[in-house]
Amino acid sequence: MTPLRTTVAAIAILAQLATTANAFCGFYVAKADTTLFNKSSKVVLAWDGGDTAITMASDFEGAPKDFAVVIPVPTSIERDQISVVDAKTIDHLDAYTAPRLVEYRDPDPCAPAMSMAVGSAMSRNAALPAPQAAAERYRGVAVEATYAVGEYDIVILSAKESGGLVNWLTDNGYKLPRGAGPVLGSYVKQAMHFFVAKVALDRMEAQGFQYLRPLQVRYRSAKFMLPLRLGTVNADGPQDLVVLALTRHGRVEATNYLTVKLPTGDEVPTFVRDDFGRFYKAMFERAVAREGMQAVFLEYAWDMGWCDPCAAAPMTAAELAALGARWTGGGEASVRPQGAQDAFVTRLHVRYDAAHFPEDLMLMETRDRDNFQGRYVLRQTWKGEASCPAGIEYRAGLASRFAQQANNLAVLTGWSRDEIKSRMAASSETPP
Numbered sequence: 001m002t003p004l005r006t007t008v009a010a011i012a013i014l015a016q017l018a019t020t021a022n023a024f025c026g027f028y029v030a031k032a033d034t035t036l037f038n039k040s041s042k043v044v045l046a047w048d049g050g051d052t053a054i055t056m057a058s059d060f061e062g063a064p065k066d067f068a069v070v071i072p073v074p075t076s077i078e079r080d081q082i083s084v085v086d087a088k089t090i091d092h093l094d095a096y097t098a099p100r101l102v103e104y105r106d107p108d109p110c111a112p113a114m115s116m117a118v119g120s121a122m123s124r125n126a127a128l129p130a131p132q133a134a135a136e137r138y139r140g141v142a143v144e145a146t147y148a149v150g151e152y153d154i155v156i157l158s159a160k161e162s163g164g165l166v167n168w169l170t171d172n173g174y175k176l177p178r179g180a181g182p183v184l185g186s187y188v189k190q191a192m193h194f195f196v197a198k199v200a201l202d203r204m205e206a207q208g209f210q211y212l213r214p215l216q217v218r219y220r221s222a223k224f225m226l227p228l229r230l231g232t233v234n235a236d237g238p239q240d241l242v243v244l245a246l247t248r249h250g251r252v253e254a255t256n257y258l259t260v261k262l263p264t265g266d267e268v269p270t271f272v273r274d275d276f277g278r279f280y281k282a283m284f285e286r287a288v289a290r291e292g293m294q295a296v297f298l299e300y301a302w303d304m305g306w307c308d309p310c311a312a313a314p315m316t317a318a319e320l321a322a323l324g325a326r327w328t329g330g331g332e333a334s335v336r337p338q339g340a341q342d343a344f345v346t347r348l349h350v351r352y353d354a355a356h357f358p359e360d361l362m363l364m365e366t367r368d369r370d371n372f373q374g375r376y377v378l379r380q381t382w383k384g385e386a387s388c389p390a391g392i393e394y395r396a397g398l399a400s401r402f403a404q405q406a407n408n409l410a411v412l413t414g415w416s417r418d419e420i421k422s423r424m425a426a427s428s429e430t431p432p
Helices: 005-014 087-097 112-118 131-137 162-171 180-189 270-274 276-290 317-322 389-413 417-426
Strands: 026-031 040-048 051-058 082-084 100-105 141-149 152-159 193-199 215-220 239-247 252-254 258-261 295-303 344-352 361-365 375-380
Touching (some): 040 087, 040 361, 051 087, 087 239, 087 295, 087 317, 087 344, 141 162, 152 162, 162 180, 239 361, 252 295, 270 276, 270 375, 270 417, 276 295, 276 389, 389 417
Parallel strands (some): 100 375, 258 295
Antiparallel strands (some): 026 100, 040 051, 051 215, 141 152, 152 193, 239 344, 252 361, 295 344
16 A cells, blocks of 8 residues: 555644654564664665766764775766765665564454554543444544654554544544545545654654765766775775665666565564564574675665655655755755655665675666565564454464464574573463
């Protein structure tokens, strides 16, 4: 399901919060950005039929006077082809594309219709309708998805009747201005979805890792490549490089090394929630070993117009243009809104040294626009009463589910199965 970004501005204008934000039944909970890895760096590589921009950021921690970088380029460079970029812009793209952990809460197996219609995002102070009346009050409304995105709690709704939509929004703490119903109804008639957001102030956090301002160089070349070899000259062991490629048409892949998709979509035990960094490093290192450290790994590939779930707020056209994607039309004076950007982003992760990567990284832009993300799933079990037949069946199936989650984690990371079972038992999720 693709959210329609054209509805975001309208809903943001129409809805005002009447109460504080609350937790939802399913949401993004963690990401694996480049700060997890030692000796790592980020490169943004924008490519548009030969027009190239390389923006480099490093984890250099010494005195600025000791910093030096050499970037091979294929042509002579003029002054107007060199600039610096705010490090926060690259960090934003890093966070937006980072592999992520997503958490879902099992609904009450004895009341599935109620759990979907009402969810767990109700305000504690809201006057909730009786269970028997909920279906009628929220007629035609479906909660398509719920996410925690940066400083926002977001719900994606679809609706068939404006009255049910107004009731859902009102009961969930949104104060709508007079006349909102007919406007919402016009979007309902167009079969649009609704992007609904609340600000969660407690999740707003400052940047925790400092970089020198990244250096950008722009040029035109028929070669779509990234120089790696100079980075191995004085390197003390393997290094990690994350390439964030921005293109017009589709996914980017290597042509002189194998491009491999990382495992994705597996359910893992809930204790991984508090250990996601260690989990992701172990999973990535196992993948590197499996390929003999001679592969480039795909962590994310997505149209910049939307994300599901979002690990950060969408990039603006101005940010993308600052990173070299100037075809998006975002200059310094641009007021183009977030979302619906004319760009495709590919996140490649490579661990390299001189012995395993003797050649520079040669790349190509494909026409493949299929979405991909490194995404790992937690499922919180239903803790309430479940005495109906469906509830008894639900409880009986948990042992098998826990066993599969334990096996997934062992295969992904190589961790000891005894350790995994012990930690799951501490969370009351004991596989047989």
